[in-house]
Amino acid sequence: MYQYDDHDQSFVEARADEFRNQVERRLAGQLSEDEFKPLRLQNGLYLQLHAYMLRVAIPYGELSSAQLRKLGYIADTYDKGYGHFTTRQNIQFNWPKLVDTPDILDHLAGVQMHAIQTSGNCIRNVTSDPFAGVAADEFIDPRPISELMRQWSMLHPEFAFLPRKFKFAVTGAADDRAAIKFHDIGIWAKVDDAGAPVFDVYVGGGQGRTPRVAKLFESAVPLPELMPLLDAMLRVYNLHGRRDNKYKARIKILVEELGLENYRDEVKAEVAGIDRAPFATVEAEYARIKDAFEEGTPGMTPGEPIDLGAADPAFSGWVKTNVAAHRVPGWAIAQISVKPKGGIPGDVTGEQMRALADLADTFSQGELRITHRQNVVFPYVKATDLLALYQGLAAVGLGEDNIGEASDIIACPGLDYCALATARSIPVAQELSSMLRDREAKDELGSISLNISGCINACGHHHAANIGILGLNKAEKESYQITLGGRSDENAAVGDILGPGFAQADVPGAVSKIIDTYLDLRTSTQERFPDTYARVGKEPFKEAVYVGA
DSSP states (O other), X not given: OOOOOHHHHHHHHHHHHHHHHHHHHHHTTSSOHHHHHHHHHTTTEEEOSSSEEEEEOOGGGEEEHHHHHHHHHHHHHHSSSEEEEOTTSOEEESOOOGGGXXXXXXXXXXXXXOOTTSSSSSBOOOEEOTTTTTBTTBSXXXXXXXXXXXXXHTTOTTSSSOSSOBOEEEEOBSXXXXXXXXXXXXXXXXXXXXXXXXXXXXXXOBOTTSOBOOEEEEEEEEHHHHHHHHHHHHHHHHHHSOSSOGGGOSHHHHHHHHXXXXXXXXXXXXXXXXXXXXXXXXXXHHHHHHHHHXXXXXXXXXXXXXXXXXXXXXXXXXXXXXXXXXXXXXEEEEEEOOOOTTOOTTEEEHHHHHHHHHHHHHHXXXXXEEOTTSOEEEEEEEGGGHHHHHHHHHHTTOOOOOTTSTTSOEEOOGGGTOSSOSSOSHHHHHHHHHHHHHXXXXXXXXXXXXXXXXXXXXXXXXXXXXEEEEEEEXXXXXXXXXXXXXXXXXXXXXXXXXXXXXXXXXXXXXXXXXXXXHHHHOSSTTSOHHHHHHHHOSHHHHHHHHTTO
8 A cells, every 4th residue: 555755744744733733722712713614624623513523534445454553542542432434435533522633633644644635625535446456357456546636636725725525536447336427526547558547537426416427528538638637627617616605516517507518628728728847747656656556565376266165154145245356366355344233334443443453464464445335345365364354353243244235324424413414314224224134134135225314415325326315304304305226336327216205213114115116026136226226117116115105
């Protein structure tokens, strides 16, 4: 994995020291909350319903065991013993005290981490495929370009105060595991016939009040042209993006109002006028970063595949759902669910973080990844070590065999924490998790994505789920709207609203009827939920849920 150079390290240390002074001034009454707010937001510190929340950046989801161990220490020392993995591959601490945040940032800097640009109207954490560098279907490792983009965007003087927050995602594989088409700009990294990196660039995706699937802006962009192009795309957005209405301030609205062709013309004109001097070293810097990743990749000699012939059924079930194909024969990508039956999606205790760090040292070369589905990935596991890894995970409550299944729920913190939320997400997720785990134990449901958001901002990605749930406030009561048919892969689609909302107590029953209808209508166990939905449409599901209710 990428290691900070001296410049990176001195930068995050200086930034932490700067914030310490700002916090001291706030506590002494020398700064008002209005004066302090933009300063804390630039350092990832929110003021939520009950306490401050600190969001820590995990660039493209990659962590070392030492970094995770430090996050576990922070959870136990400065929070209530847990952290929450987010859909941007970050981690949030929900209960830090303001006076402690400078110490937390110092701890983070000590392990090459920070909280810069995890909030505010700036370029947020660049997310990527959690299988990067090891996926069997990968064209090119997306981490070097993700790291180059991180360095380009960090405190970019033109893009520190954009009309709204801005999100990039990068993938480099045939299967899109990074949801690039639901981002402001999505990048699909590939190679040309000569083996050089090229990039398909998508623009205008997003969720929230006006969900949109990104459109292809340009295909096969060569590396030397990519960074000037991204710079120009941001400049045009920064110039024309709505600042009078935050609900219309995202680039998806700009692209829709201008039209893709007009937006493209403006970007091309901006590219033509860009001074290329600042980008002259892009190829050399990309090569340096790529070399750093390659040097940090462990040696992986092809080995023996795992034999499940006489394996324990629980272990076999875990391998079936949680293990993905690796590019090196005899190795495996182990996915670790943090979605136990009745649990809170994305929450991991300090004790579990330390256990995962120890297991990563033993079985994954000290490296792990956080996924946008709020789970964990071990990228470097020998197939013959999978049983021992599974036993170690099960011992700390992390042996759940439900990756990709309906109970592998994405959920935002909702009204239990968030000041923007209009309904609770966590209790709904817990109720559904219990019901779905029972169903998965007896029915072969197959791969189904189920996501929950506690407000229209869609931090739980409900629009992009096969079954999406949106919590709203209707007449001072929580009401849960269901959408069907969404998907976040290479065939991205926005889910359709099924009909009127449900009371919280009625949500599990409605979801169960939806699943029953899918099981009745699918042509085989191989036909996935979104394919069945695309074939039969909404009406059979609507009739099953509402008729006679």
